[in-house]
C-alpha cells in the first residue's frame with residue numbers, strides 16, 4: 055500500500071490541495087464525522103512521551119517520528135505547573151485526534167531536568183500503564199552552548215523587568231564565562247545551563263520512579279548527523295510496523311541538517327526554517343574546563359547506566375569535536 059493510502063486509512067486527518075498565490079499547497083482537515091467515529095478518533099493521553107533534554111533534538115524527533123502513520127504527534131505543551139485532574143484535562147485538550155490504530159505521542163524538553171515531579175505524578179496517576187518514554191541526550195558541552203545561544207536570544211528579545219526576571223531564572227550573567235563559571239573560575243554546577251548537562255544525576259532519579267524497560271535513550275549527536283537509524287530504533291522500541299525509510303530523510307546542504315520528505319505528510323519538511331543557529335567561538339581554556347567538568351558525569355552515565363554513546367568516552371579537549 056502506498057504511503058498516502060496508508061495514512062488516509064489510519065489517520066483522523068487528511069490533506070487537501072489548496073491554491074495559494076497560484077501555487078498548490080495542502081491544507082489539513084479532520085476526516086468526516088462518520089469516519090472519525092469508526093476510527094475511534096479522540097484526544098487521548100500519550101502512550102509515548104518525549105522527555106528531553108533541552109536542545110537535545112526533541113523538536114526534530116517529535117516531528118519526524120510523527121511522520122509514522124501509526125503515531126499521532128501533538129505539538130509539545132507543558133502541563134501544569136500543578137498536576138491535577140483539571141490541568142491534565144486541559145493538557146489533553148491541546149492534543150490532536152488519535153485513532154484506535156495510532157499511539158498518542160507528545161512530550162516536552164523540560165520533563166527530564168526541571169519537571170520531573172510533574173512527570174512522575176502523571177506516570178503514577180494519569181498516563182496509560184504501558185506508557186513509554188524517549189530521552190535524547192547530547193554531548194553536554196554542545197547542549198550547553200546551544201542552550202546559551204537560544205536563551206540569550208530570548209533574553210535579547212525582552213526588555214526591562216521582564217528581561218531581568220528571565221535572565222535571573224535562567225542564570226544568565228552577561229557573558230558565557232560569567233554564566234558558567236563561579237568567582238574562582240571553576241565551572242559552576244549550580245548554573246542552570248551547566249546543571250542540565252549532568253545527566254547522570256537526573257537519570258538516577260528517573261530510574262527510581264520509572265522502570266528501565268520503559269525508557270529508550272537516544273544519542274542526540276548521532277540523531278543530528280543522521281536521524282534515520284535513531285528513528286528505526288524508536289520504531290522497534292515502540293513495536294510499530296516498520297514504515298520510515300532512508301529515502302525519507304535528505305541532507306540539506308544549506309540548512310546543514312536532514313529534512314523530511316514523506317509523500318503522505320506534506321506539512322513536515324525541515325525543522326529549522328533557515329540555517330542552523332551558528333554557535334559562538336569558544337575560548338580553548340573554557341572548552342577544556344567544560345569537557346573536564348562533564349567527564350566524570352559522562353563516565354557515570356556509562357558505568358552505572360550503560361549509556362555507550364561515542365561522546366560519553368571522549369577525553370576532555372580544547373577543540374569543539376564533531
Ligand SMILES: Nc1ncnc2c1ncn2[C@@H]1O[C@H](COP(=O)(O)OS(=O)(=O)O)[C@@H](OP(=O)(O)O)[C@H]1O
Pocket residue numbers: 107108109110111112113114163196200277278279281311312313324325326330331
Ligand atoms: N534534523 C534536524 N533539524 C533541525 N535540528 C536538528 C535536527 N536534528 C537535530 N537537531 C538539533 O536539535 C537542536 C535543538 O534541540 P531541541 O529541539 O531539543 O530544542 S528545544 O530545547 O526543544 O527547543 C538543534 O541544536 P543546535 O544545532 O545546537 O541549534 C539541532 O542541531
